[in-house]
Amino acid sequence: MPGLVWFVIRRLFSALLVMLALSLAVYLVFYAIPTDPALLACGKPCTPDRLEQARHFMQLDQSTMQQYLNFLKGIVAGRSYGEGAAVLHCDAPCFGYSFPLARPVSTLIADRFPVTASIALGAAVLWLVIGVSLGVLAALNRGRLLDRLAVGFALIGVSTPSFLFGLLAILVFGFWLNMVPVNGYVPLTESPVDWAWHLVTPWLVLAVLQASSYIRLTRAQMLEELNLDHITTARAKGAGERRVVVTHGLRGALVPIITLFGLDLGGLLGGAILTEKVFSMQGLGDLLIDSVGNLDVAVVVGVTLFAAFLVILANLVVDIVHGALDPRVSHG
Amino acid sequence: MADPILEVHDLRVTFDTEGGLVPAVDGIDFAVAPGKTLAIVGESGSGKSVSSAAVMGILPSNAEVKGEVLLDGRELVGLPDDELRKIRGNDIALVFQDALSALNPYYTVGWQVAEAYRLHHAVSKKAAFKRAVELLDKVGIPDAARRAKSYPHEFSGGMRQRVVIAMALVNNPRVLIADEPTTALDVTVQAQIMQLLADVQEEFGTALVLISHDLGVVAEVADDVLVMYAGRAAERGTVRDLFYRAAHPYSLGLLGAMPRIDVPPKPRLTTIPGSPPSPGSIKTGCPFQPRCAYTERVGERCITERPELTPRPGEGDHEAACHLGRRPEVVS
Ligand SMILES: Nc1ncnc2c1ncn2[C@@H]1O[C@H](COP(=O)(O)OP(=O)(O)OP(=O)(O)O)[C@@H](O)[C@H]1O
Ligand SMILES: [Mg+2]
Numbered sequence: 001m002p003g004l005v006w007f008v009i010r011r012l013f014s015a016l017l018v019m020l021a022l023s024l025a026v027y028l029v030f031y032a033i034p035t036d037p038a039l040l041a042c043g044k045p046c047t048p049d050r051l052e053q054a055r056h057f058m059q060l061d062q063s064t065m066q067q068y069l070n071f072l073k074g075i076v077a078g079r080s081y082g083e084g085a086a087v088l089h090c091d092a093p094c095f096g097y098s099f100p101l102a103r104p105v106s107t108l109i110a111d112r113f114p115v116t117a118s119i120a121l122g123a124a125v126l127w128l129v130i131g132v133s134l135g136v137l138a139a140l141n142r143g144r145l146l147d148r149l150a151v152g153f154a155l156i157g158v159s160t161p162s163f164l165f166g167l168l169a170i171l172v173f174g175f176w177l178n179m180v181p182v183n184g185y186v187p188l189t190e191s192p193v194d195w196a197w198h199l200v201t202p203w204l205v206l207a208v209l210q211a212s213s214y215i216r217l218t219r220a221q222m223l224e225e226l227n228l229d230h231i232t233t234a235r236a237k238g239a240g241e242r243r244v245v246v247t248h249g250l251r252g253a254l255v256p257i258i259t260l261f262g263l264d265l266g267g268l269l270g271g272a273i274l275t276e277k278v279f280s281m282q283g284l285g286d287l288l289i290d291s292v293g294n295l296d297v298a299v300v301v302g303v304t305l306f307a308a309f310l311v312i313l314a315n316l317v318v319d320i321v322h323g324a325l326d327p328r329v330s331h332g
Numbered sequence: 333m334a335d336p337i338l339e340v341h342d343l344r345v346t347f348d349t350e351g352g353l354v355p356a357v358d359g360i361d362f363a364v365a366p367g368k369t370l371a372i373v374g375e376s377g378s379g380k381s382v383s384s385a386a387v388m389g390i391l392p393s394n395a396e397v398k399g400e401v402l403l404d405g406r407e408l409v410g411l412p413d414d415e416l417r418k419i420r421g422n423d424i425a426l427v428f429q430d431a432l433s434a435l436n437p438y439y440t441v442g443w444q445v446a447e448a449y450r451l452h453h454a455v456s457k458k459a460a461f462k463r464a465v466e467l468l469d470k471v472g473i474p475d476a477a478r479r480a481k482s483y484p485h486e487f488s489g490g491m492r493q494r495v496v497i498a499m500a501l502v503n504n505p506r507v508l509i510a511d512e513p514t515t516a517l518d519v520t521v522q523a524q525i526m527q528l529l530a531d532v533q534e535e536f537g538t539a540l541v542l543i544s545h546d547l548g549v550v551a552e553v554a555d556d557v558l559v560m561y562a563g564r565a566a567e568r569g570t571v572r573d574l575f576y577r578a579a580h581p582y583s584l585g586l587l588g589a590m591p592r593i594d595v596p597p598k599p600r601l602t603t604i605p606g607s608p609p610s611p612g613s614i615k616t617g618c619p620f621q622p623r624c625a626y627t628e629r630v631g632e633r634c635i636t637e638r639p640e641l642t643p644r645p646g647e648g649d650h651e652a653a654c655h656l657g658r659r660p661e662v663v664s
Contacts, residue, residue: 229433235390237448238421251438327483
């Protein structure tokens with residue numbers, strides 16, 4: 001157990017370094033773009049005087065490096081913009097302040113994350129179930145019709161862009177068949193039924209597309225697993241076919257499947273950009289795209305870091321789960 | 333001989349492969365009585381493992397099995413799988429050559445032995461685990477109650493083979509098929525495992541089919557011997573028939589290839605020149621003919637006519653499939 005604790009501490013430390021480097025990179029890239037965020041804040045008519053004022057208030061008159069250091073300092077100690085009566089406080093940990101949206105970045109992320117999480121988690125459960133069951137069935141029926149169908153389905157899934165598939169789904173199920181709502185998000189706390197009803201199409205769209213890689217992975221892993229000697233042992237013991245396939249075969253295929261699942265989910269939780277756009281859901285991905293358009297560097301950095309943090313966290317969880325699932329792996 | 337518990341008549345196994353039909357086992361007969369040991373010997377690829385898998389009914393689906401397998405007079409070939417499942421691991425159990433790959437890496441050894449018990453007894457998991465610990469203790473695993481919770485990779489090769497034996501014995505099978513149970517082990521451990529099998533046999537009257545490359549072991553433990561060559565029986569008889577009155581040049585070759593401590597070592601170990609044919613590649617004549625030192629003495633017949641098993645002098649049913657009428661003197 002102490003081995004595991006050290007492992008986690010080491011990994012979190014290196015995660016911190018990665019995120020520092022990442023945030024710096026975002027700052028540098030953003031300030032290399034020859035546009036001025038203060039222009040948007042300055043209003044019309046924008047006199048040079050007012051522009052200068054706005055730049056000073058947003059602390060854009062400082063050097064890029066200085067701005068980056070301010071950002072880091074804000075996380076630890078909080079920061080404030082302007083002075084006197086117009087002063088704007090952002091309490092620690094302050095991940096920046098969005099002037100266009102007039103909210104601290106952390107509040108924005110906290111508002112938007114439940115939307116993205118709802119989309120991602122529901123879809124993830126679906127694609128895991130669909131992908132793994134079809135993958136197992138394909139492996140068991142290798143070369144036969146069911147196998148061909150599953151592999152064909154997987155091929156369509158990987159080669160269809162999600163926005164196209166999403167728009168088609170909206171067209172067919174939303175407008176033509178008028179079965180499901182075409183857009184919008186209802187918080188789970190407000191009405192669980194409406195929440196699920198609004199999410200069902202994006203879930204299915206994402207799940208069908210993502211399931212492809214799970215079908216292929218599960219199929220390949222199962223074909224390999226079912227050839228192993230201990231599968232023959234299970235048969236020789238008198239185990240029935242289902243027990244052989246699930247308890248002995250799938251158990252061995254689980255580690256790579258769970259690894260892929262953790263990484264996919266971690267990535268998606270940082271924002272399902274296209275899906276959110278297509279279904280008009282105000283999640284993190286939607287926030288990120290809007291902020292890029294608004295030159296809202298604080299939000300871009302904040303969302304990017306949050307997404308990166310989720311990916312790193314997913315990696316860590318995957319590694320820990322890997323250790324728990326495979327007795328031959330030990331952390332130390 | 334007492335009434336055999338397991339009888340095999342004219343067993344044939346053909347694999348349907350991409351390269352055509354492969355007759356891996358081409359008509360063999362054997363029988364083994366309770367408490368007795370039948371050894372099956374022969375070079376790699378002669379069909380020993382395929383024969384034992386055919387008896388267990390655990391061959392892959394591209395294999396076609398013909399002939400009779402009688403367990404206590406009951407025909408097993410053609411029995412539906414759920415009937416066979418009740419027999420596998422319960423009446424006939426298999427001990428595999430490579431204990432590491434035969435065990436499932438994801439489950440504790442106690443769980444795996446308990447599973448073999450639960451598959452044939454309606455008992456609680458706890459009771460089955462207790463039974464597993466009992467068996468692990470019986471096969472000589474020290475501190476069995478604690479070690480039952482360890483995983484296969486945490487055991488030495490010899491201890492792992494004991495686990496596999498415990499798993500095979502947990503239901504007190506009437507027939508035990510051991511496919512090269514000791515080849516992966518060093519000599520002292522080999523002797524311990526063979527002793528363990530002998531003890532079990534004595535205690536429970538288990539019939540043992542021992543597949544082995546090691547004629548030293550065969551001489552020590554077997555009652556009867558079947559020598560296989562290219563999927564057919566080259567010779568069969570009692571252990572004394574084989575060691576004192578071997579009638580087939582191939583058996584003689586095997587005996588010559590065995591290092592002996594009772595005679596002064598020759599400068600080099602005798603081996604049979606050449607290598608065994610792939611199954612089905614020799615259509616006419618004697619399959620051993622290309623490697624046989626006696627062909628010239630017999631002449632044409634070895635090339636044109638396939639020798640059938642014919643009686644030879646000996647203790648009982650000593651038979652050999654060779655055109656040489658009498659026992660050949662050893663040529664070197
Ligand atoms: N699934 C299969 N498909 C096609 N051919 C097979 C299959 N399994 C075994 N064979 C063939 O059957 C023949 C006999 O193999 P088998 O494993 O019984 O040999 P063996 O006597 O046990 O050898 P060894 O001493 O190396 O264990 C071999 O030529 C092998 O190539
Ligand atoms: Mg073999």
